[in-house]
Structure formats: structure tokens, C-alpha cells
Amino acid sequence: MDKRALFFNTIKKLLGMRLYNYVKDAIKETNKILLNSLLNRVIYINRKRFRSNPCHMFIEVFKRNKNLEGQLFLKDFRALTKNLDDNSIITIIKSLNRMKKIKENKFPFLILFDKQEEKSLNQMKEDISHIIKLSNDIYQYKNYQLPKRHFEASVFYYKHQLHEVSNLNKIKDKSIIDVGGFIGDSVLVFNELNPKNIYTFEAMPENFKFLIKTIKLNNIKNVTAINVALGNKEGYCNMQVAANASSSVMYLNNNNFKIIKVPVITLDSYVKKNNIEVGTD
Template structure:
């Protein structure tokens, strides 16, 4: 009798077993254990063979898995909606050319690659994209070999990557591997950041704030309005003795208010209804917070699930007066993708822009607008 079973999964492991049984005795069995990590990819595959009672173990070192040679788009969700909007927009040419104005060659290449892949994926109903450059293949393989194997679960509530500790398994590639590509800012910009405070809007579990400690000798103000993520943020601060990370349990928007936020982990959003439970959160403006605490701001990171334009409206005075460097997520919706850069340009503050999308397992997610005033 041939039996096939999938025994299930445990954290990062999955195991599959196929066996040939005769009169209740296993004659031949093959068990495959796959160890993988959140965010993409399989780290290693172990196979155990049992032949007439003899056990043989084998490790597949060069396992070919499509999660290493493809990047995700998805049939639903943020990237899929962005793909649909781009593919069906009758005025797309004007928007693309307007967005390209003033960008450097690399940013235009990044921008056109994202748009082309999203458009093609929507038209041909592709869930993944496998036509990658050699540089992308190499980077994904490097992430597989050097990033994922260094993420460790130490207990049910303690995880580690290098010298960083988190209370939950949330080690994003863009944060801990690429460090948001902050070194792509000009050296003068990085020096300005070094001696001023950082605003982390959408701090989640405090992972980004941990990285920002390397880039400033002042404080990082970590804004996270949801109950669960805020508790994780407090634990992260404690686990890492991160005394310069200041937690703030508020959302940042265009005006003081109360708002309902749809709870969905890292995708919790005031803008998008994720058909999940919601919480009431307090919304304040960055301008009021900076004024109240008399802050010098050198850098602002904004990743707040489609609420970025509302944030900018409530931060205009701070941006105008202090001209901090900024990293703004623009991938949550088409209006952000095409309108945030023109919005800041219309303020005539002398900002230069880059569009950066580091290699990970997604076509557009984590795409960001880098803004700096080069003096």
C-alpha cells in the first residue's frame, strides 16, 4: 500500500513523507524536511530514506526552488491592485514621464522595470515574475545563503539576527539586509542625519528603529498606533536596551483626529479595509509633535500603508523649515506612486529625488522615494 502524507508545519519547517507499506510494514519511505523562512525561500532540504529498515540521510545542497528565482506579484493585494491601476490607466504615459523628470539614470531604470513587470503581470495574469537579471539572481541567492540562515528562534518569544533581538519573527529583508539603502544618501546628508533626531512613522515592532540607531546619535521617535505592534515595540526596546528609541502610540496624519485602523499585522491600515478587526487610534500631526518637543529632525521614514500623503500634509511645516532627508513608501497605491514626488516638488524646497527598490521577493513592495536637499 502506498501512503502519502504531509505532516504539517512547525514555524519554519515543513515535512512530507511518502511510504510503501506491505502488510503494515514499511518497505520504502522517503521523508523530506524543508526548512524555510518568512519572507521567501527555502534554506535547506533534508531527505531521509528508509529501505528495508535501513536509514539513509541526504542533504540537498543545491535545491532548485522557484522562490529563489522568482519574485512575487500576487493575484490580490497591494501589488496586484497597483498592477491593475497601471495597466488600465488611460493617462499612464503622462504620469510616467512626469515622474521621471529630474530622476537619475538608476532611478528611471528602477521605475520603468517595476512598471513594466506590473503591467505585464496584470495583462497575462502572472502571479510571479521569473525573468530576472543576473544581478537579481545573485542577490537573491546571497540572501538565501547569508540572511535567512542567520535568523534564529531562541524561544517562543525571542528571535535574533546578528546582534538584534525581536519578540516576534519579523526580520524584513529591506530592514536588516539592505538597511533601507540609507547609504545611498549623499555623505553630507548622512552627516546631517547623524546629529539630529529621526522620525520613524509606522515603526511596527521597532525593527526599523533598531537599524536607525546606527545613523544618529540622537533619538528615534517610533510611531506605532496599533495595540499589538506597540506592545512588540516596547519589548523590542527592552530586549535591545535601546534607550534612544522613544515609543509613541499615535498615528501621524494631516490633522488631529480619531481614526479606525484595520488590523492586519504589518499591513494594518487606516486607508485600506482588510476585512479584519479594527481599533480606534489617535491621529496627530508631525508638525504639532515637533513643535511640542522642540525637535531638530534630520531624517523621516514613512511606511504607513497608504496614509503617506495625509502624513505629508501634517508634516509640511517641519519639512519646509528643517528640510530633513526622507524615505517615503510609494508602493501602496497608484496615487502614492505617481503623486507624492510631484507634491513635494510643488513646495519648491530644493529636494532631489531617487526611487529605490532593493532586491527581495516582491516586484514593487518596499519601493521608496528618497528625498534630500543637497547643499
């Protein structure tokens, strides 16, 4: 056994598996920062968590075809890229090549992004870092307030890529359905579209408490928050609670997650019961 493996095995025995994982990630994060500074590049930490996480998006892709090659992959690729514009196809190819690189490379640090992407990532990190703590349960970024320090770049910087929607003006004075409301972060962005109402569904009780606080902090009056999960039939389901802004999925017998029982309704039944007008222009 080499010295590096001996070191980590000793730490694992001393700290236990859970704390060991935190320490290992902290070491990798420190190394990443050092490499970022030395190479002046954005470094990707190759944790390869999909090996032990059955919910990871890589699993189904590589289960169907381990090398992303062959007739089955060709069929899937053609179906996926059919009628797409050039930029969309380039994005798909980039993503697939990066997935292969992550899967096939054992080195813990990888360079995945081109220079333009790295420039955008650095701009995003700089912008999203301007957060101030106003009290123990109030944090502010720009004009947004949250009850916890969790400002996702995908929400507050990229605004869910809403700028790519060509007919956003049609949303004004219409209702928005927000499925998976989390702590209410998306509600703040959706409200800027001047909708008539926002209906936000969040199944997890802890997230729902923060969601209500977010609505009150930002004085939003047109939001209805519902503490249920949505499904194809009404009832209950066991769900495993994921950390941060990760999605919570139906129970897959994974002992690493807390399991809770949540009510499930259908969107159709809620719309009918509350006389919500639906339709398209």
C-alpha cells in the same frame, strides 16, 4: 470542469474559504520551490491579489490606463522620469514592464528577474536565514534581537537603502522621526546612525507592545515610542489591521480585516508640545 478546478473546488468546500487560501498558497509555494530547483531560477508566484485588494499599488496605475499606453500614461511617465538619472529611469521601466507581465499573464509562475538580480536575491535569502530562537520571545539575527521571528530583508539586509543617501553623516546627533514603527525593527537600524533621539510612532496596540519589547531587548536608551497615528488633523480614525509588516490603512469597509479605532495627532503638534528642534543643514 477540468480535474484541477474540480480538486480545488472540493478542497474549498471541505475547508472553508480562509483555510482553503492557506492550502492553495502552500501548494503554490511548494511548486515554486520545485521550479526553483529544476530551472535554477528565482520564480515569482503570480497570485494577482490586486484583483480583490483595493489597497494594492497596481490598482491606481491600471485604473488610470489599463494597458500603460496612450496620452495619459505618456504624460504621467514623462512627469515621473523628469530630471532622473539613467539608472533610476531603467528601474522605473523594469518595474512597469513587470507590472504589465503580471497583469497580462495567467500562468501562476513567472520569471521576472534578470540573472544579476537573482544572484542578489539568493545572497539575501541566504544571509537573512541565519536566525536563532533564544527563547519563546527572543530571536536573534546578527547583532539584532526581536521578540518575534520577523526579520524583514528590506530592514536588516538592505538597511532601507540608506547607503544611497549622500549626507548620512549629518544625521549624527540629530533627531530621527520613524513613522510606522511596527515592532521596532527600523529603530535598530536607525540607531546605528548615532542620532540624538529617535521618535517612533506606531498606531497598532499589538505592534506597539512588540516595539517596546524590542527597545528593551536591545537596550536602546534614546528612543521615545508613541502609540498614535499621525495625520493632518487630530482626532480618531478607524483603521484595518494588516498582517506582518504591511501598512495599515484607513478603514475601507473590507470585511477581511479587523477594524480598530486609534487616536490621531499631527507631527507639528507633537514637535511643538515636546520642544523638538527641527531644521536642515
